[in-house]
Amino acid sequence: MQNTKPHAALLASPGMGHLIPILELGKHLVTLHGFEVTIFIVATDPSTTKSQLLEKTPNSYPLNILLLPYKDITSLLDPSANIVVRIAVIMRESLPSLRSAITAMKILPKVLIIDIFGTEAFEIAQQFGMRKYFFDTCNTRLLALITYFPTIDKEEEYNHINKKQPLQLPGCEPVRFEDTFEPYCNPNDPMYVVSLRIGVEIPMADGILVNTWQDLEPITLSALRDDEIWRKVIKVPIYPIGPWVKLRQVEQQFPRGNKVLEWLDMQPSESVIYVSFGSGGTLSKSQIAVLAWGLELSQQRFIWVVRPPMDNDAHGSYFKNKHDEIDTLDYNYLPEGFVTRTHKMGRLVPTWAPQEMILAHKSVGGFLTHCGWNSVLESIVNGVPMIAWPLFAEQRMNATMLMEELGVAIKSKVLESKGFVGREEIEKLVRKVMEEKEGKEMRVRVKELKCSGEKAFSKGGSSYNSLCQVAKDCKA
Numbered sequence: 458m459q460n461t462k463p464h465a466a467l468l469a470s471p472g473m474g475h476l477i478p479i480l481e482l483g484k485h486l487v488t489l490h491g492f493e494v495t496i497f498i499v500a501t502d503p504s505t506t507k508s509q510l511l512e513k514t515p516n517s518y519p520l521n522i523l524l525l526p527y528k529d530i531t532s533l534l535d536p537s538a539n540i541v542v543r544i545a546v547i548m549r550e551s552l553p554s555l556r557s558a559i560t561a562m563k564i565l566p567k568v569l570i571i572d573i574f575g576t577e578a579f580e581i582a583q584q585f586g587m588r589k590y591f592f593d594t595c596n597t598r599l600l601a602l603i604t605y606f607p608t609i610d611k612e613e614e615y616n617h618i619n620k621k622q623p624l625q626l627p628g629c630e631p632v633r634f635e636d637t638f639e640p641y642c643n644p645n646d647p648m649y650v651v652s653l654r655i656g657v658e659i660p661m662a663d664g665i666l667v668n669t670w671q672d673l674e675p676i677t678l679s680a681l682r683d684d685e686i687w688r689k690v691i692k693v694p695i696y697p698i699g700p701w702v703k704l705r706q707v708e709q710q711f712p713r714g715n716k717v718l719e720w721l722d723m724q725p726s727e728s729v730i731y732v733s734f735g736s737g738g739t740l741s742k743s744q745i746a747v748l749a750w751g752l753e754l755s756q757q758r759f760i761w762v763v764r765p766p767m768d769n770d771a772h773g774s775y776f777k778n779k780h781d782e783i784d785t786l787d788y789n790y791l792p793e794g795f796v797t798r799t800h801k802m803g804r805l806v807p808t809w810a811p812q813e814m815i816l817a818h819k820s821v822g823g824f825l826t827h828c829g830w831n832s833v834l835e836s837i838v839n840g841v842p843m844i845a846w847p848l849f850a851e852q853r854m855n856a857t858m859l860m861e862e863l864g865v866a867i868k869s870k871v872l873e874s875k876g877f878v879g880r881e882e883i884e885k886l887v888r889k890v891m892e893e894k895e896g897k898e899m900r901v902r903v904k905e906l907k908c909s910g911e912k913a914f915s916k917g918g919s920s921y922n923s924l925c926q927v928a929k930d931c932k933a
Contacts, residue, residue, distance in 0.1 A: 754880060
C-alpha cells in the first residue's frame with residue numbers, strides 16, 4: 458500500500474539551541490498532524506555520530522534522523538573566524554550532501570523547514586518543488602532586526618554602528634547599539650555579510666515560524682503583521698508556534714538515581730539557583746574564579762554547570778559534543794578550598810547537565826543564564842526568574858527584553874560597561890533574585906508567563922492553531 462502521509466524535511470543548524478526546537482517541531486508534525494518527518498543534522502567534527510548529537514536532547518523522537526557527513530572547512534576560513542561565519546560555511550558546504558540525500562528518497566518531501574543558517578537551502582526546495590518555511594528558533598525581535606537591517610539606508614547604518622545610536626524598527630521598541638545582534642557591530646567583519654544575506658533570504662520563504670507565542674511578544678508580532686513598512690519587507694505569513702520546550706514533571710523526565718535530582722529532592726522549595734551558560738558558553742579564568750566567590754558569598758544553595766575557562770572566546774565550547782571531555786574531579790581553576798567549603802550548599806556539574814529537568818524541579822528558584830533563547834523559554838515555562846549574563850550573538854537583546862519588557866530577569870550594569878562582574882555584584886544579584894522583594898515580584902510575573910505559554914501551546918491556543926494552519930497548508 459502506498460504511503461499517503463505528507464513528508465516534511467527539517468534542516469537543523471549546529472547547536473542545541475537550533476537542534477532541540479527542530480526536533481520538537483518534527484515530533485509534533487508526526488504525532489499531531491500525521492506527517493512523515495526527516496530531520497537532517499549537520500556533523501561538525503569527523504568523529505561526530507548521531508547518538509552524540511542526540512544524547513543531550515531531552516526525549517526520544519519518532520523521527521527519521523539523518524546525519525549529513527562532516528565537511529572539512531579549515532581551508533575556507535580564518536582559524537579565528539566568528540561562530541556565525543563558521544556555522545554559515547558549514548551549512549553551505551553541506552548543501553550538496555542535502556541535495557543528494559533528498560534525491561535518494563523514495564518519497565520526496567512536500568516541505569522543507571530550515572532555521573537561521575540554512576536559508577541557502579531554499580534553492581534546493583525550489584529545485585524539488587517543495588514548500589519552504591523559515592523557522593526562527595529565537596524570538597520575533599531578532600527576526601525583525603535581521604530582516605529589517607538589509608533595508609536601512611547608509612546613514613541609518615552609520616549612525617547605529619559608528620555613532621552607536623539606537624536602530625528604529627517600525628512599530629517596535631528600538632534596538633540599542635549595546636544590545637544589537639553581534640554581526641551588526643562591525644561592517645568589516647565577515648559575519649556582517651553573512652547576516653545581511655540571511656536577512657534578505659528569510660522573506661523568500663512561503664511562511665515564517667517563530668519559537669514564541671502571541672502574548673509573549675504582542676507588540677513586535679503585531680507590527681510585523683500590520684505595519685505598512687513591514688508588509689513591504691516580509692510579505693509572507695508569520696506563525697508564532699512556541700514555546701518548543703518540555704512541560705512535564707521531573708519524575709517523568711529523568712529516572713530516579715540521578716545524583717543532581719536526588720540532591721535537589723533534599724532542598725527546600727525554590728531555594729536553589731541554577732547556574733549555566735548553555736551548551737557552548739565559556740568564561741575567562743578570572744571571571745570563573747570571581748563567580749565562584751560570588752556564589753559562596755551569597756550563601757545560597759546552587760547547582761553550577763562548570764566548564765574549563767577560555768579567555769577571549771565566549772563560545773569556546775559550541776562545537777563540543779562529549780560530556781566526558783574533562784576530568785570531572787579537577788576544578789583547579791576554582792578558588793582554593795571552594796569545593797570543600799561549599800560541598801553542602803552546592804553541586805558542581807562538569808560540562809553538561811539535564812537542564813530542562815533541573816529547571817522543572819520544585820527546589821529551583823532562580824537561573825543565572827547566558828540568555829540563549831532555548832534556555833530563556835525553559836526558564837519561563839517552568840516559572841523560574843533569571844539573572845541575565847549574556848555572552849554573544851543576540852543574547853544581549855534577549856536579556857534586555859527579559860528585564861525591561863517582561864520583568865522576569867535582572868542583569869548587571871557592570872557587565873555592560875566593563876565586561877567583567879565582581880564578586881560583590883554577583884552576590885548582590887543572587888541574593889536579589891532568591892531572597893528579596895524584587896525576586897519575589899519577578900517570580901510572580903514569570904509564573905504568569907508560564908501559564909500564558911501553556912495556554913498558547915494547548916489545543917485551541919494561539920500557537921496550536923498557528924501550527925495547525927501550517928500543517929494544513931503543507932498537506933494541500
